[in-house]
Amino acid sequence: MIARGVRLFLADNAPWLGAGVLLTFMSSFGQTFFISIFAGQIRAEFGLSHGAWGGLYSLGTTVSAIVMIWAGGLTDIYRVRVLGPAVLLGLACAALAMAVNQWVILLPVVIFLLRLFGQGMCSHIAMVAMARWFTATRGRALSIATLGFAVGEALLPVLFVAAMAFVDWHFLWALSAAIALLGIPALMRMLRQERTPQSLARETSATGMLGRHWTRRETLLNPLFWFMMPALMGPSAFITAFFFHQVHLAQTKGWAHIQLVALFPVYTGVSILAMFASGWALDRWGTARMMPFYQLPMAAGFALFAFVQTIPGAVVGLSCLAISVGANSTLPAAFWAEFYGTRHIGAIKAMAAAVMVLGSAVGPGLTGGLIDLGVPLSAQFLWIAWFFVATCGIVWIGVHRARRLL
Numbered sequence: 586m587i588a589r590g591v592r593l594f595l596a597d598n599a600p601w602l603g604a605g606v607l608l609t610f611m612s613s614f615g616q617t618f619f620i621s622i623f624a625g626q627i628r629a630e631f632g633l634s635h636g637a638w639g640g641l642y643s644l645g646t647t648v649s650a651i652v653m654i655w656a657g658g659l660t661d662i663y664r665v666r667v668l669g670p671a672v673l674l675g676l677a678c679a680a681l682a683m684a685v686n687q688w689v690i691l692l693p694v695v696i697f698l699l700r701l702f703g704q705g706m707c708s709h710i711a712m713v714a715m716a717r718w719f720t721a722t723r724g725r726a727l728s729i730a731t732l733g734f735a736v737g738e739a740l741l742p743v744l745f746v747a748a749m750a751f752v753d754w755h756f757l758w759a760l761s762a763a764i765a766l767l768g769i770p771a772l773m774r775m776l777r778q779e780r781t782p783q784s785l786a787r788e789t790s791a792t793g794m795l796g797r798h799w800t801r802r803e804t805l806l807n808p809l810f811w812f813m814m815p816a817l818m819g820p821s822a823f824i825t826a827f828f829f830h831q832v833h834l835a836q837t838k839g840w841a842h843i844q845l846v847a848l849f850p851v852y853t854g855v856s857i858l859a860m861f862a863s864g865w866a867l868d869r870w871g872t873a874r875m876m877p878f879y880q881l882p883m884a885a886g887f888a889l890f891a892f893v894q895t896i897p898g899a900v901v902g903l904s905c906l907a908i909s910v911g912a913n914s915t916l917p918a919a920f921w922a923e924f925y926g927t928r929h930i931g932a933i934k935a936m937a938a939a940v941m942v943l944g945s946a947v948g949p950g951l952t953g954g955l956i957d958l959g960v961p962l963s964a965q966f967l968w969i970a971w972f973f974v975a976t977c978g979i980v981w982i983g984v985h986r987a988r989r990l991l
Contacts, residue, residue, distance in 0.1 A: 594725060601718055604665065604775045605730025608711035611673060611768050613737030614680050614761045615703010617945060618828040618849075620696075622745050625832050626754045631689040635833060639953025641689075642829070645696025646946030650939045652697075653705045657935020658801075660713045666776035669710055670769045676702035677765035684758035700942065708734075709938045712918040713931050723919050728864025731914035732857065739853035742846045794990035798926035804933050809924065812983025813917075814940060815976040816880060820913050821941040822948030823887065823969045824906065829949040834962055838894060845899065852903040852910075859911025872920040873988040877981035879916060883909035884973035891966040924987065 595602065613619050620642075628638050659668055679698035686695050711730050719726035745757055793799055804810050827834070835845045867875060886905030893902055921934050952965055 594722060595729075598719075598726070600775045600778075601714070602726060602729050604669070604772055605711045605715050605726070606733040606736075607768055607772055607775070608669060608707045608714075609731055609733030610737050611676060611765055612703050612707035612711075612734070613741050614676060614765060615699040615701070615705070615707070616734075616737070617704075617825040617949070618738055618831075619741055619745070620699065621829045621831055622742055622749075622846075623754050623758075624829070626749075627692075631692060633689070634957060635830070635953045636957035639829070639949040639951075641693045642696055643946040643950030645693040646700045646942060646949075648693075648697045649701040649705055650942035650946060652701055653709070653939040653942055654935055656701065656706060657709050657713075657938050658932040660710055660931035660935070661929060662931075664776075665710055665714050666773060668706075669772050669776070672702050672706040672710060673765050673768050673772065676707065677762040679703070680758050680762035680765060684755045684762065700945070704945065705938060705942050709934065713934055716918050716922040716930055716934070717927050722868060723922065724864035724866070724868035724915060726864075727915040727918055728860040731860050734914060735853045735857045735860070735911075738856070739850045742849050746843060746846050793922070793924045793926035794987065798928035799933070800929050801932040801936060804925050805936065807987075809983050809987040810936075812979055812986075813876075813920075813937075815972075816876070816980045817917065817937055817940045818944035818947070819880065819973060819976050820883065820909065821944035822951075823972075824883075824910060824948075825945040826948035826952040827887075827890075827906070830952060830956070830962060833956065834890075837962060838899075840896065840899075844896060848896070848900055848903055851900055852907045855904045855907035856911035856914070859908045860914050863912040864915045867916060867919050872916055872923050873984050875912070875916055876920055876984050877977055879912040880909050880973045880977055880980075882906070884970045884977075886970075887966045887973070888970035891963045891970065 624638065627633070628635075633641070675698065679695060679702055682691075682695045682698065686692065711733070712727065715726040715730045716723060748757060799807070831845055832842055835842045838845075863875065863879070882905045886902045886907075886909070889898065889902035889905060893899055917937065918934065921937060922930055925933050952962070955965055956962065
């Protein structure tokens with residue numbers, strides 16, 4: 586019966602869910618797990634230390650976070666079939682710029698474009714669309730749409746690391762640009778008839794706390810938003826840092842880089858299971874019961890990586906990280922819609938996305954600087970684990986105070 590319901594849901598909503606999957610997959614080319622594949626080549630070509638590379642990466646990412654505050658609000662104005670192709674075109678141009686750039690001074694500009702159009706806008710458009718287009722089945726829609734993240738994480742690192750043994754890394758960035766361009770006609774075909782045009786979202790919107798729609802200004806003045814800040818910034822900062830320093834991590838553990846990369850499909854498989862489980866659970870119980878606890882497995886994962894020296898130990902650590910990452914793909918997007926309503930969800934989530942992008946800027950720069958100062962990643966991972974334990978307590982306080990207003 587459940588399987589039949591899932592098949593009907595997929596069949597009835599295939600074009601819109603497919604658009605979400607496509608956009609989240611295309612975001613891969615601006616995600617840290619993909620860019621960091623080329624960290625060794627980029628550092629060698631431009632003569633950068635770990636700290637210098639992390640600093641330039643953080644600079645470009647920080648600027649993209651600032652721009653996201655404005656750009657993310659465009660999802661409240663333009664339909665996905667208009668905004669999506671424009672973003673994919675920008676992403677293709679950014680990937681091509683990485684392929685041809687020869688000046689270190691332009692490197693943070695290229696990073697800015699990749700992060701803005703890839704990690705920022707592709708992800709943001711997909712998540713806002715799912716939160717707005719679906720209400721009773723929002724969790725399922727978000728979990729399916731985020732499969733694009735999982736597919737990108739599972740396939741692209743392995744394929745591109747293997748390809749670098751035979752092909753120059755510049756060519757691989759040109760190939761990435763071509764893939765992004767191919768996504769434009771595919772997206773336009775899927776959205777020939779957009780499910781709920783954003784210009785008509787008022788007619789089908791769902792309310793939040795106190796039975797009303799919150800504006801971005803009202804959300805910023807609400808204490809709950811600030812209680813959520815560590816939970817928004819933490820995963821973005823430190824999962825980004827983990828993948829950003831994957832080459833260095835493998836060296837310090839005595840592993841070949843390809844050994845670590847080969848574990849990413851396991852990480853992806855667990856995150857997919859966590860995505861679907863969290864999507865089903867939030868449709869059943871809501872986000873209020875789940876938000877305070879879903880980052881505890883991430884704390885356990887970083888604690889494990891502080892000590893493990895073997896590949897089997899890394900599998901366990903990655904699996905713990907993946908549980909929280911999978912839940913993080915669905916819960917925050919649904920949280921904003923549930924607590925603040927959907928009418929201004931684009932502008933509200935743009936602020937949240939900006940915080941997450943800012944976190945992804947802080948993580949690599951902070952950890953890279955500490956590496957240069959002689960603080961090993963293993964010690965940093967233990968501190969990060971305690972950060973996530975504290976974050977869960979902070980979120981519990983905020984949600985406990987606010988849930989009575991739902």
